[in-house]
Amino acid sequence: MSAVFAQTEWTTPPDPPEFAAQSEPVFVSGSDIQEYKALPEYHEPDFVKAFVDAGKLPPVAERLPKEPLVFKTPNMPDGMGVYGDTMRHVIGGRPDGWNYIGGATQGWGGIDIGMYECLTRTGPLFQVKADELEPLPNLAKSWEWSEDGHELTMHLIEGAKWSDGEPFGADDVMFYWEDNVLDTNVAPTGGATPESFGEGTTLEKIDDATVKWTFKQAKPTQFLYAMAYGTFCPGPAHILKPQHPKYSENNYDQYKNAFPPEFLNFPVMGAWVPVEYRPDDVIVLRRNPYYWKVDENGNQLPYLNEVSYRLSTWADRDVQTIAGTADFSNLEQPENFVESLRRAAEETAPARLQFGARTIGYTLYPNLSGNGWGEPNELSQAVRELNRNIDFRKAITYAIDRKSLGESLVKGPFTTPYPGGLYAGTSFYDKDSTAFFGYDMDKAKEYLAKAGLEDTDGNGVVNFPSGTAGGQDVQITMLVNADYTTDKSLAEGVLAQMEALGIRVILDTVSGNSLAEYQQGGKYDWAILRNGSDLVSVVQGTAGLAPVGPRTAFSHRAGTDGTLDLMPFEQEMVDTVNKFIASADNAERADLMKTYQQIYTQNLYAIGLTQYPGALLINKRFANIPAGAPIFQFNWAEDNVIRERLYVPADKQTTNELHPNTLPNTPGVGNGPISN
Numbered sequence: 159m160s161a162v163f164a165q166t167e168w169t170t171p172p173d174p175p176e177f178a179a180q181s182e183p184v185f186v187s188g189s190d191i192q193e194y195k196a197l198p199e200y201h202e203p204d205f206v207k208a209f210v211d212a213g214k215l216p217p218v219a220e221r222l223p224k225e226p227l228v229f230k231t232p233n234m235p236d237g238m239g240v241y242g243d244t245m246r247h248v249i250g251g252r253p254d255g256w257n258y259i260g261g262a263t264q265g266w267g268g269i270d271i272g273m274y275e276c277l278t279r280t281g282p283l284f285q286v287k288a289d290e291l292e293p294l295p296n297l298a299k300s301w302e303w304s305e306d307g308h309e310l311t312m313h314l315i316e317g318a319k320w321s322d323g324e325p326f327g328a329d330d331v332m333f334y335w336e337d338n339v340l341d342t343n344v345a346p347t348g349g350a351t352p353e354s355f356g357e358g359t360t361l362e363k364i365d366d367a368t369v370k371w372t373f374k375q376a377k378p379t380q381f382l383y384a385m386a387y388g389t390f391c392p393g394p395a396h397i398l399k400p401q402h403p404k405y406s407e408n409n410y411d412q413y414k415n416a417f418p419p420e421f422l423n424f425p426v427m428g429a430w431v432p433v434e435y436r437p438d439d440v441i442v443l444r445r446n447p448y449y450w451k452v453d454e455n456g457n458q459l460p461y462l463n464e465v466s467y468r469l470s471t472w473a474d475r476d477v478q479t480i481a482g483t484a485d486f487s488n489l490e491q492p493e494n495f496v497e498s499l500r501r502a503a504e505e506t507a508p509a510r511l512q513f514g515a516r517t518i519g520y521t522l523y524p525n526l527s528g529n530g531w532g533e534p535n536e537l538s539q540a541v542r543e544l545n546r547n548i549d550f551r552k553a554i555t556y557a558i559d560r561k562s563l564g565e566s567l568v569k570g571p572f573t574t575p576y577p578g579g580l581y582a583g584t585s586f587y588d589k590d591s592t593a594f595f596g597y598d599m600d601k602a603k604e605y606l607a608k609a610g611l612e613d614t615d616g617n618g619v620v621n622f623p624s625g626t627a628g629g630q631d632v633q634i635t636m637l638v639n640a641d642y643t644t645d646k647s648l649a650e651g652v653l654a655q656m657e658a659l660g661i662r663v664i665l666d667t668v669s670g671n672s673l674a675e676y677q678q679g680g681k682y683d684w685a686i687l688r689n690g691s692d693l694v695s696v697v698q699g700t701a702g703l704a705p706v707g708p709r710t711a712f713s714h715r716a717g718t719d720g721t722l723d724l725m726p727f728e729q730e731m732v733d734t735v736n737k738f739i740a741s742a743d744n745a746e747r748a749d750l751m752k753t754y755q756q757i758y759t760q761n762l763y764a765i766g767l768t769q770y771p772g773a774l775l776i777n778k779r780f781a782n783i784p785a786g787a788p789i790f791q792f793n794w795a796e797d798n799v800i801r802e803r804l805y806v807p808a809d810k811q812t813t814n815e816l817h818p819n820t821l822p823n824t825p826g827v828g829n830g831p832i833s834n
Contacts, residue, residue, distance in 0.1 A: 228451075229803055243463065243814070485509075521576075560597065704734070704754075
């Protein structure tokens with residue numbers, strides 16, 4: 159193994175502090191949650207039935223697929239619901255369009271989760287027994303493997319329709335794959351690349367309701383997770399395809415932005431459809447009359463008629479939910495934890511608060527590409543060469559006081575020092591395989607000198623060696639998300655600690671909508687980022703754990719010639735991740751992740767900062783909130799709670815709907831909501 163250090167160089171991480179406010183889920187089988195079957199009869203809200211009676215909408219049975227997805231009552235915490243009411247969200251993002259598969263973002267905060275459906279589903283898996291863990295069927299209602307395990311045949315829901323009444327089928331799936339994922343000029347918002355589904359993987363249409371995957375590996379069940387949110391959520395080919403450069407005179411930027419936020423009633427397979435957008439004010443989504451999921455009594459879902467998104471700030475999301483002027487928040491900003499706990503404990507508090515595991519973590523990612531990716535200038539190229547120097551990375555990690563960073567965010571038993579890699583408390587984490595380099599400024603300066611850096615001009619900042627970047631001061635540009643106070647606070651803390659080490663750090667704060675472009679374009683030296691699902695669940699987004707392909711790991715991508723300049727330890731990580739993906743043996747997979755964790759943390763592939771829990775904040779009037787629902791594990795809480803099943807009891811319903819008794823566009827009606 160490359161650059162394995164003596165035990166004296168590191169310790170195992172400290173144990174996280176006890177935190178009694180965390181809750182636990184009730185574990186079930188996937189088959190306890192849902193099934194696909196036809197029911198004797200179907201029902202809908204009275205106001206929707208009025209559209210049918212007026213001849214503006216087909217009967218509900220004709221709008222549903224042959225076998226709808228049926229949610230089972232015993233898995234509903236409060237049983238089958240009733241129709242009505244709205245869920246009010248507040249978000250800090252801003253939409254740039256509805257073309258999710260073409261790279262447009264909707265502003266996050268659960269908008270896309272409410273609009274787009276994917277082949278499989280992972281959000282509810284936090285409650286599925288570990289020995290039965292596998293993605294839930296979704297748009298793909300079933301699948302089977304060939305005898306040799308190299309082919310996977312998927313059966314799509316039959317007879318389902320987009321929200322505009324057009325049929326959904328294999329053509330939508332193939333358009334997403336062939337003209338978006340495989341087209342390197344397109345960057346789907348979910349981050350899908352060909353490597354997300356395995357090198358050399360192919361997909362073909364068998365018939366309108368069947369597709370077949372062919373993999374180089376035998377039975378790589380791992381990729382079923384990559385077919386969930388947000389890496390395989392097809393878009394409506396019937397309106398997107400005519401805008402794609404392959405089939406039009408548009409360029410790729412025009413394709414991405416062909417459906418701006420002002421374009422209402424964009425066809426979706428999700429539970430709600432966009433019907434109103436006011437810049438810097440609000441986005442309103444109304445129930446999809448063609449939604450293809452029901453409860454066991456045949457009531458077409460969702461129960462909630464509307465979801466809305468007030469366009470404000472992420473911090474304001476927590477404040478308004480606590481105050482009762484919004485209904486749902488992923489409490490992920492630790493600066494708000496203490497006040498939120500205090501307020502939720504009051505008898506008159508409108509919202510309840512439920513903490514999950516410590517599955518939020520921040521990492522300093524050095525750009526490890528030395529191959530010209532992102533077209534760095536002379537200074538940035540010199541920084542990248544430093545990033546690839548293990549002595550330099552050790553200097554950085556020793557100079558970081560993680561305990562102080564965590565306490566700068568919130569006092570109390572919330573944060574814990576994070577060494578990087580897999581999170582403590584998650585399924586594949588192994589403490590004994592985790593190397594932790596504790597704060598030691600003397601050692602940090604020692605390793606900085608080993609990396610060939612010293613202050614030659616006496617200004618307190620170390621210089622590059624003579625002949626490298628002109629011997630100038632070591633100055634590093636650090637990419638930071640401007641939308642979150644937590645991100646900026648951590649970045650400022652790291653900046654101060656690097657200043658004490660003798661390194662000048664310049665913060666490059668960009669909005670969340672632009673952050674992905676910077677990452678994908680490689681235009682940064684360092685980046686402080688909140689980690690994704692790969693380091694939480696491991697079984698989801700697994701290809702992102704290492705640069706297994708030219709575009710899978712954002713901190714090390716291929717250069718303009720398409721090749722990766724992997725360091726030896728990175729190649730070991732790649733080999734380990736590929737073995738994990740190919741294995742169906744749970745014991746072997748656990749051992750492989752121990753190896754991965756050891757390579758990652760001992761070689762400082764990236765440098766962990768702090769780790770803490772999140773909490774679900776939700777207005778008390780809502781029913782069917784699953785116990786132990788995390789704000790982030792296999793997906794975000796908006797999917798974990800299964801929003802289409804949430805309801806408000808009749809005696810607690812409000813009059814807060816912004817567009818009562820209206821439906822999104824139906825066939826033959828113009829581009830706007832219609833009223834009964």
